[in-house]
Amino acid sequence: MTTRYNIKESEAKWRKAWVDQKCFEVKENADKEAYYVLAMLPYPSGRIHVGHVRNYSLSDVIARYRKAQGYNVLNPMGWDAFGLPAENAALERGAHPADWTYKNAAEMKEQLMSMGFAFDWSREIATCHPGYYKHEQKMFLDFLKNDLAYKKESTVNWDPVDNCVLANEQVVDGKGWRSGAPVEKRKLNQWFLKITDFAEDLLSGIKSLEGWPEKVRIMQENWIGKSQGLQFKWQVKGSDTEIDVYTTRPDTFFGASFIALAPDHPIAQKLASNKDGFDAFVKKANQMGTSEVDIEKAEKLGFDTGYKATHPLLPNKELPIYVANFILMDYGTGAIYGVPAHDQRDYDFAVKYNLPIQQVVETGEEIPSSSDGTIINSDFLNGLSVKDAKAEMIKRVEALGTGFGVTKYRLRDWGVSRQRYWGCPVPIIYCDDCGTVPVPENQLPVELPLDVTFDKPGNPLDHHPTWKQTTCPSCGKAATRETDTFDTFFESSWYQFRYCDPRNEKIGFEKAKSDYWAPIDQYIGGVEHAVLHLLYARFFTRALNKCGYTDIKEPFTALYTQGMVNHATYKDEAGNWLYPKDVMQSHNGAWVKVSDQSPVTQGRVIKMSKSKRNTIDPQDILDTYGSDAARLFILSDSPPDRDLEWTEAGLEGAWRYINRLYRMVVEANINISDHVSADPEDIKSIDKEMRSLTHQTIKAVGDDIEKFHMNKAVARIREFSNKIEEELDDLTPWVLSEAVERLIQLLAPFTPHLAEELWHSIGHLTLLADQPWPKYEETLFETGEVTIAVQVNGKMRATITYPKDADKATIEKIALSAENVIRFTEGQQIRKVIVIPDRIVNVVVG
């Protein structure tokens, strides 16, 4: 008779037990060390996808492992509930964003719960709930008071047909995604947070983030982009105008051949607004998205103002002043000088407009080259290195009094205004007499009205009949509300603190509680958040610091970035994308449609996306294979930081393994009562080997989990269980039962339901989820012998085995007498023998 594991019944039983016994609900407890593991909160898009399963399987392993180690583990979950997709759903199918969002969240919660993740659901949050965003409105007011928020003009993508602002992703090939109209740039007055106040602190703080991947630290460093440069004035010939120019390459000063201004630079307007063709040029420059990619990849165009600037150090040299579409008012001073010989972009520009190209750095490469070298053709800088020339140039210009050395950052202030409905209202009132007035704290939250319509383009808040009409808190006269809402990165910048005190109605979070849990010991999420979200959250924490909310400076002590989940794509004969569940392999291996057996072509393996229909619904997996199989597969094959290819075959493999383990343990009839006969002195050599493996595996799996090598941990566990299975009949019962009990404990973070089932099947009465992590004894690792390879001229020729602690001479002797080594050294002179004990022997002959 075959023993069968009833996955559905068993998994449901243990999930219920964990919930009933509130296994994963936690409170502050001064006697226990806190461990805060956090997976990035999901956007409630509808149903969970495999990427979520991957993310939360990882946090679950960590949560269960740390709990077993004795920590008080906080592992919360919630919803990043504001954002564009809800408004798109409203436009496309008339669903109200609030209904749509809450319904999605409820559905996803049910799915996540059926995965058995060890979340503390009592702390669930939804960022679109007034009880949540009320506090961030208060934070914004505190930022205002502390001079961390201000208003200024900035550029947005404008759709002239739909009369609305477009997100960068809504601009497709320079056109609005819905209207198809060419996008225009438009200036709006918007709210900004002063992240640049913390540029230096955010930069230097990166050094302390030792638990972060190096790649993310480098990306943030580059994003902040600290540069030392020179800012100085150029005189416009025949005018009293001076142009402020910033450069990071003052060493190439003598190679300058033109000046370029941003199209919206005030001086550009002043010099060129009456010139023929300028308006057309500016118009064309404005017909480009605001994204950096668009700007950088667009054809570089210039408009010659006809004016010249006098070179400050070469009175006879005059440089033409251009207006150029690739110069941004937001960067530096909105004006540059071009050095074609040492910058690709300047070079292209100079060639196009026939401007002089003067090499001033001998780099040993063809121009244009921005490499290091020695300065030439540059008067007093000649012979200097690039570094020294920069310093010398700054010194000279400072002496002249026309400029100064200055540190600048690429980082720009964070624009938080969005002209959208489904976001947190900015708590500001505009009064004709009093100007910009913050909403008084006792009037918070400024709630989003739910009775809005989406029949007109633009922001529903703006055309709501009454919502924006209010009275001025300061003078009492009629006034209007700010109709912009916050960027959704606002919500995700502080939620890690809210989880510490999620139901507090008075304040965002109590300091004592956040001090107990925060900062986050392990944060886990996609690498696509490497810069923006993570940098904003780091800034926000500093801003909260300044406003007295917390003393914590860095919110995330350790970070792990997981890879994407990919899947093969399928197309039918007509070229339509097909879902994986609608295709199958026929007996000859060819892919066909399930419905009518018509041929299907398999395409590339790419990121799961609805448009390519290469998605897997985790619900189908749960229904067929259960939660453990899904988790085990997703954790076992690929290292978590790399992309994962989801395959049905891999999933089935995991499922088979689960059944096999169940059979092995149940059929072997193992019971913990066997432990009573334990006598370590009186055991066979196979028992010693098994104990050695058992204890080595405990160590290895723990080490692997801590390094996020989940795939290796699973491989270790499989090797371990393979060995147990192999020796099942030959092991002394207590050694076998020790091995099996440890195996079950090691499985717990990966396949918690199965582990719980087996734990009880061997005689335990309490939940495995509450048990401590097993200990190992290093003294049991020893086997007494060492096997290493012997090379001849670097090629592997033999392996030798010798007693541990043999000396070099002995090892050399054994190596040289190995049969195959003799064969390859015979008749040749042995020039050298390299012996690295316990690692390798290399015999060099010839």
Add this chain to the structure above:
RNA sequence: GCGGGUGUGGCGGAAUCGGUAGACGCGCCGGAUUCAAAAUCCGGUGUCGCAAGACGUGUCGGUUCGAGUCCGACCAUCCGUACCA
């Protein structure tokens, strides 16, 4: 364009430090069991070769007794690029 990552059998991957390349798994091949199949179990499986052996970690070059690992150049691909989240 710029910044960052990745590249190893048919496939996912392993290889603490520069020291036996391919652990573990998927797939495939052969066998057992079965009336048959599924499931399960046993054996094999980098390529070429009867074998000895030769070759082999994206490409090209370098350092070393020894390179998947270090250095240089390149190619491919993915992520981000400030209003997707």
